[in-house]
Amino acid sequence: MLDEHGTVVGEQSHGTRRSAAQVVVDLVNYRELFTADRVSADLRPWGGATASAVAEMPCGRGQNKTPPVEGAVLQPMLAAALYLVSTLGPHAVELAQEVREADCTSSCKAKGLRPAGPAPMAEFTSMLAEYE
Incomplete structure (x- = not known):
């Protein structure tokens, strides 16, 4: 940012500059709307450069701030996730x-449906306990 004399008094972050450039890029990219x-x-605008390039935003390659998960933690976690997805x-x-289906048949609010009784919660709870 510049003051009334043209002296730099502050600077916007890369993210702020990128957001401003992204608005222009999006308007151009979606002009057919x-x-x-x-x-x-x-x-x-800017010769077709991306908003990140216009904002001179660092690319982030080689700057992974999150360390990889150790195999001793990752392998059991992935095995558990696979079990949950494939079995349960x-x-x-x-x-x-x-x-x-139970909600539809037991609904008293919708016209044309007759109440069929409460949903079998005890059976659902029992079945979920078995799966657990």
């Missing part, structure tokens, strides 16, 4: 469908 006030097809996941999908 505008019917009356469309920018011309040959307009390429299909059952959870079926259970969600059964709950939706």
Whole structure:
């Protein structure tokens, strides 16, 4: 930022400059969405550079600040995730469908549906306990 005499008194962060440039880049990239006030097809602000390049934002390559997870932690975590997705996941999908169906059949609010009783919560709780 400059004061009234042209002296630098402050500077915007890379992120702030990138956000400002991204607005212009997006307006140009999505020009076909505008019917009356469309920018011309040959307009390429900053020679087509990305907003990050315009803001002189560091690329971040080689600057990973998060250390990799040790194999002793990662392997069991991935095994557990695989088990959950492949073994329990299909059952959870079926259970969600059964709950939706029970909600539809037990609804007293929708016209044309008759109450069928409460949802079988004890059965759901028992089944989830078995899976756990």
